[in-house]
Amino acid sequence: MQGIKHIIFDLGGVILNINYQLTSQAFKNLGAKDFDKLYNQFHANALFEDLETGRVTPEEFLGKIKEHLPEGTTDQQIVDAWNAMLLDFPVARLQLLQQLRNHYDLFLLSNTNAIHLEALNKILEKERGIPSLAAFFDRSYYSHLIGYRKPEKEAYLVILDENGLKPEHTLFIDDTLPNIDAAIALGIQTIHLQAPKTILDIFRKN
Template sequence: MKGIKHIIFDLGGVILNINYQLTYNAFAALGVKDFTSLYNQFTLSNLFGDLETGKIGKEDFLTAMQQHVPEGTTDQQIIDAWNAMLLDFPLRRLQILQQLRQHYGLYLLSNTNAIHMDAFNNILQQSRSIPSLADFFDKVYYSHLIGLRKPEKEAYQLVLEENGLQPSETLFIDDTLPNIEGAKLVGLETIHLIPPKTIADIFR
């Protein structure tokens, strides 16, 4: 951490526990035969890519998804299946963020969408009585609100430029290798968080 003044965190798999398989299973249970052809962590279809960059909103997404689910499936069932991947915020990770914020500028850069944002903030409220993940950071950047996704270099540059951060003084932590490689291209220091390692193993 020598020379580091700021830390940019990814969300899913770093702060929030996630399990993509639960969403695959949930859509399969609804009768979607091959949800993985529509979505996976690394290659998004246009529908999910557009949702994550804010080109379409919740209602447009649900309308499109109705074409892939059996007749009679409700919008809420689609939302619940889509949110099934979102698990919990381990208390230790939140404590680490609070401790780090006393010494570093903290930022969040997440590829996410409006449906998930509502859901994970609700998880945080229900489990920790904290209304928003933004409470832990100097500023949060969600792909659907900024119109940019990692590993696009413009996503990292936006965080750096808006906050006057020097890449060499800024650490980026993510669990996805392409996102780490994208961060390196703009000069960020990086930690590739490979499971089962967590931020609790890095910041003791």
């Protein structure tokens, strides 16, 4: 951590526990065929990418998804299936973020969407009594609000430019290798977080 002044965190798989298979299974249970070809951790077709960059609204997304589902499937059934991947916020990770804020500027950079953001904040409030992830970060950047998603370089540049961060003094932590590679290309310091390691393991050593 020598020379690091700022830390940018990914959300899913780093702070929030997620399981993509639960969403896959939920959609299969609704009658979707070949859902894994449409969406998984490492690939999303244009519809999901457009949702994550705000180019389609949640309502438009739900309408398009219905084309892959049996007639009569409700919006709420789709929302519930889409949110099934979102699990929990381990309290030790949230406590770590609070501790790190005493020493570093903390930022969040997440490929997410309006449906997931609403759901994950509800999870946080229900579990921990905290209404928003904003409580843990100096600033939060969500792909559907900034119009760019990782690994697009613009997603990182928005944070660097708006906050006057120097890449060499900035650490980026993510669990997806293409996102890490994109940050490295911009001169940002990185840690590729791979299960079963967690952010607690990273900072326990420093």
